[in-house]
Amino acid sequence: MRKPIVAGNWKMYKTRDEGIHFVYDVNDEVPDRNEIETIICAPAILLRCLTRRQGENLRIGAQNVHYAEEGAYTGEISPAMLASTGVTYCIIGHSERRQFNGETETDVNLKLKAALKHNIIPIVCVGETRDQMEHSDTDYILGLQVKLALKGITAEEIPNIIIAYEPIWAVGAKQSAPADLANAKCGFIRKIIAKTYNQEVANQIRILYGGSVNKTNYEELIHMENVDGALLGRASLDSDHFLTICQMTQKYLDELKEKNK
Numbered sequence: 087m088r089k090p091i092v093a094g095n096w097k098m099y100k101t102r103d104e105g106i107h108f109v110y111d112v113n114d115e116v117p118d119r120n121e122i123e124t125i126i127c128a129p130a131i132l133l134r135c136l137t138r139r140q141g142e143n144l145r146i147g148a149q150n151v152h153y154a155e156e157g158a159y160t161g162e163i164s165p166a167m168l169a170s171t172g173v174t175y176c177i178i179g180h181s182e183r184r185q186f187n188g189e190t191e192t193d194v195n196l197k198l199k200a201a202l203k204h205n206i207i208p209i210v211c212v213g214e215t216r217d218q219m220e221h222s223d224t225d226y227i228l229g230l231q232v233k234l235a236l237k238g239i240t241a242e243e244i245p246n247i248i249i250a251y252e253p254i255w256a257v258g259a260k261q262s263a264p265a266d267l268a269n270a271k272c273g274f275i276r277k278i279i280a281k282t283y284n285q286e287v288a289n290q291i292r293i294l295y296g297g298s299v300n301k302t303n304y305e306e307l308i309h310m311e312n313v314d315g316a317l318l319g320r321a322s323l324d325s326d327h328f329l330t331i332c333q334m335t336q337k338y339l340d341e342l343k344e345k346n347k
């Protein structure tokens with residue numbers, strides 16, 4: 087059984103005070119970390135202040151990292167700097183960074199390796215545009231993105247990586263992808279991992295769905311066989327909404343444990 091993940095991506099939202107309030111609000115309410123991983127990926131400037139305040143079960147992640155160890159890269163943050171803030175995770179290759187910051191598949195691959203080297207768990211985002219979906223190119227695009235992101239990664243490293251399937255047409259949209267489609271595409275990504283590596287590591291890697299997930303559509307998504315949790319955008323900004331999704335994950339897990347007894 088794969089451990090579910092509820093991850094929030096705050097994007098460019100929340101000041102220091104707002105971030106601290108959120109963490110204090112959820113610290114004692116999020117599930118046991120041994121059962122469910124609960125993560126908030128915050129703006130870089132808040133990382134240290136949030137890791138200092140994270141409780142026993144909440145973990146903090148970054149939203150980006152540079153791939154170089156150090157250097158003349160004004161405004162960038164190195165993997166060692168990130169690690170020194172105490173973060174556990176880092177989102178890599180989010181579609182907004184690909185779109186607005188010109189991140190390429192090569193950047194994603196280098197960043198993923200840089201994060202792993204510094205013991206930061208990468209959450210690698212992949213997903214197709216609406217145009218690609220409408221031209222039935224989704225599988226081709228996902229195959230390419232996953233293979234290029236993981237270029238040079240060994241089978242042993244795969245379970246330390248999280249993949250988030252975020253169809254660009256569903257990010258910041260009114261509706262999420264239908265649950266069965268999300269499941270099919272997460273399953274397709276798992277198949278690529280099985281083909282590239284082996285079935286055992288494919289069974290271990292966690293694959294999240296992201297794109298307009300909220301407390302109304304999450305129930306169906308989390309029950310999907312290949313969906314191991316969610317990468318939340320807007321639904322992670324409000325502590326009550328975030329906690330509701332954590333509780334729904336706990337309920338799902340408890341049901342599953344009961345069924346497997």
Ligand code: 13P
Pocket residue numbers: 095180252256257258259296297298299317318319320321
């Ligand atoms: P929304 O949930 O706001 O659509 O954002 C999803 C996302 O981009 C998470 O990384």
